[in-house]
Amino acid sequence: MTPIQAQSLPPILAGQDVIAQGKTGSGKTAAFGLGLLSKLDTTLFEVQSLVLCPTRELADQVAKEIRRLARTTRNVKVSTITGGKPFRVQAESLQHGAHIVVGTPGRVEDHLRKGTLTLDNVTTLVLDEADRMLDMGFKDTLDIIIGQTPKTRQTLLFSATYPDEIRSIAKRVMIDPVMAKVESTHDSETIRQHFFHVPDDQDRTTALRLLLLKYRPDSAVVFCNTKRDTQEVADDLRQQGFSVLALHGDLEQRDRDQTLVRFANGSVTVLVATDVAARGLDIDSLDAVINYHIARDAEVHLHRIGRTGRAGSTGTAYSLISDKESYKVALLQDYLQQTIVAESLPPMDLLKESPNKPGMATVLIDAGKKQKIRPGDILGALTGTNGIAGAKVGKINIFDMRSYVAVQIDALKPAIKKLSQGKLKGRSFRARVIRGQP
Numbered sequence: 225m226t227p228i229q230a231q232s233l234p235p236i237l238a239g240q241d242v243i244a245q246g247k248t249g250s251g252k253t254a255a256f257g258l259g260l261l262s263k264l265d266t267t268l269f270e271v272q273s274l275v276l277c278p279t280r281e282l283a284d285q286v287a288k289e290i291r292r293l294a295r296t297t298r299n300v301k302v303s304t305i306t307g308g309k310p311f312r313v314q315a316e317s318l319q320h321g322a323h324i325v326v327g328t329p330g331r332v333e334d335h336l337r338k339g340t341l342t343l344d345n346v347t348t349l350v351l352d353e354a355d356r357m358l359d360m361g362f363k364d365t366l367d368i369i370i371g372q373t374p375k376t377r378q379t380l381l382f383s384a385t386y387p388d389e390i391r392s393i394a395k396r397v398m399i400d401p402v403m404a405k406v407e408s409t410h411d412s413e414t415i416r417q418h419f420f421h422v423p424d425d426q427d428r429t430t431a432l433r434l435l436l437l438k439y440r441p442d443s444a445v446v447f448c449n450t451k452r453d454t455q456e457v458a459d460d461l462r463q464q465g466f467s468v469l470a471l472h473g474d475l476e477q478r479d480r481d482q483t484l485v486r487f488a489n490g491s492v493t494v495l496v497a498t499d500v501a502a503r504g505l506d507i508d509s510l511d512a513v514i515n516y517h518i519a520r521d522a523e524v525h526l527h528r529i530g531r532t533g534r535a536g537s538t539g540t541a542y543s544l545i546s547d548k549e550s551y552k553v554a555l556l557q558d559y560l561q562q563t564i565v566a567e568s569l570p571p572m573d574l575l576k577e578s579p580n581k582p583g584m585a586t587v588l589i590d591a592g593k594k595q596k597i598r599p600g601d602i603l604g605a606l607t608g609t610n611g612i613a614g615a616k617v618g619k620i621n622i623f624d625m626r627s628y629v630a631v632q633i634d635a636l637k638p639a640i641k642k643l644s645q646g647k648l649k650g651r652s653f654r655a656r657v658i659r660g661q662p
Contacts, residue, residue, distance in 0.1 A: 226251035231404035236380060237262055241398040243381045246406035252352075252382045253289045259380065260324065260348040261290070266299045269321030270345040276329055276369065278356040280306040280477065281484065286352060287326040300324070305341070307331045308477030313624075315340040329357060329365040336372055346373045354383040354390055363389070370397050385523055415529055415539045419553075421566035422544050428516060429460050431569050435542050436466065436494065437577050438570035441511035443487070446496045447528045448516045457516060458496040462661070466579040469661060471497040481623065482588075486658065489619040489630035490584040499524055515543035518552040522559035584618050585636050589627040589643060591653040597622055602629050605646050612638050628658070 225233065228246040235242050236259035246252055260273040275290075277283040287304045294300040303317050305327030311334065318325075318340055325332070325341065335341035349370065351357065357366060379398045383390055386405075394401060422431045432446065448454040451472040458470035469483045469492050487495045499519070510532045519525040525543075532539025545553055545566060557564050591597045599620040606629070607614045616639075618630030631639040636657065643655035 227406045228252050228404065229255045231406065232256075232380075232402075233258065235402040235404070236378075239263075239378055241379045241381075241401040242404060243383070243386075243394055243398070243401045244404040244406075245383055245386050246404075253286055254293065256348075256350045256352070256380050256382065257286075257290045257293045260350065261294055261297060261300070263347060263378075264297070264300065264323055266297065266323060268345070269301075269323070271318075271322055271325050271341065271343060272345055273324045273348040273350070274332070274343060274346050274369075274373065275324070275326040275350040275352055276332065276357065276366070277326065277352045278328065278360055278362070280308055280328060281480070282353060283326050283328055290324060290326065302326065305331050305335060308480075311335075329362040329369060333365050333368055336369065343369075343373045346377050348378045348380065349373055350380045350382070351393075352382050354381050354393070355385045355387060358387075358389050358393075363393075366393070384527060415532060415541055417529065417541045417543070419543045419545055419564050419566050420569050422546050422569075424546060424548075428544055428546075429457060430575070431544050432457070432514060432516060433461070433464060433466075434570040434572070434574050435514060436461075436579065437574040439512060439540070439542075440580050441540075442493060442580065442582075443490070443510050444494050444512040444514055445510060445528075445531055446494060446514045446516050447519070448496060448498060449520060451498055453516065454496050454498050458494075458661070461494060461496070464579070466494055467492050467582050468494040468496060471495055473498065482628070482658065485619075485621045485628045486586045489586060489621070489628070491582050491586040491630055491658075493580050493582050499528070510539065512539070513541045515541070518543060518545055518549050518556065520552070522556050525556060526559075583633055584630040585633055586658045587629050587631055587636075587639060587643065587655055588658050589629065589648070589653055589655045590625070591648060591651075592623045592625045592627050594624050595649065595651070595653075597627055597648055601648050602627060602643075605648055606631070606639055606642055608642075608646070611642050 228244055229251050232242050232244040232255045236255060244252055264272055275286055277286055283304055283306045287302050291302050301322045302324045303322035305314050305325055307328060307330055381394055420431060422428050446457060448457055451474055454472045455470050458468050461468040469487060471480065471483050486492045513529050513532045515528060519528060529541035532541060553564055599622065602620050603617055606612055606617055612635040616632040616635040621628045640655055
């Protein structure tokens, strides 16, 4: 078990209220997931557990992890209730009975108000990334939702930080909570941090290219402070030949899903993102995090670099700093309790080199859960008679009406041919390679 699991899981299983404080990637989802599954009555088709998350991406990730943990338990139904998805489809799913609901506060409140969701039988309430939900202005919405759950429920509050607002909520909605706290800083053995001085903002993109060309990470997230910077940096890198996508709040939900799938499956090398991706980004092993600008808040910096070096693995973080950001650097030094010394940027000669190219490509299939497609169906179609080797097939992601499969570049043509000419569930579906920015 990870430290947060070792501290929080025993009192969770004992039925106590728990406040767990730990960094991103510490394994907290498994802790509360195992806790709520342990007391689930699958014969009762009512919502028994509610997990609230600040973003759609995190809600999807949490639901996926709970389903994975529930594989050995029969007939567990998990419903994801978030914005950006059709309300009617969610309402129909709830009507058929759900044991566990994972959702964002705004959409959960909508369902409560319209009567498509009731929480009368909830035994476990989880507030995941509670500090982030408060930062996003969900305090009143949380009060409304919590007010519709039984007072006898178990409440589990997970938060990376523990500000006064969290203390206030805990005091109001929890009963004698047990505190489980894991050190939230990253030591130098877990994440190696490097800082590079840039003369001014005009030099940042060049500096970013130099870092990517010198260290050549197979997967890197570049964090920007604004949506505009995010798109402009991604566009510039693409023009310079990098395999890159942008992730920010202006993207439609389908495009956000597709972007995350392509980055996670190794079809794209660089993801340029706002802090919406700092939590809930489901990447197993991220080679590097690059801060294009220093985060406005020291704790946000910590969450950013926490995307690499997750759950005990090692990682590397690079940050670009200018003289204008000296006050942020000073605050960060105090927070990290270490002196920040800027290193020299790599030599300009590197700009002549070619960027990393991904070894995988993503194939989109126009069929998904609604057509009863499973990962095994896609894998079988690709590797059947005269098919490609199974080792050349990467991650498979299935959504309601579409599926994505990563395939090694050298097997792409035969893979497309096999999917286009073959059948899935006895039917033919369109398959095509996804390229470029959504």
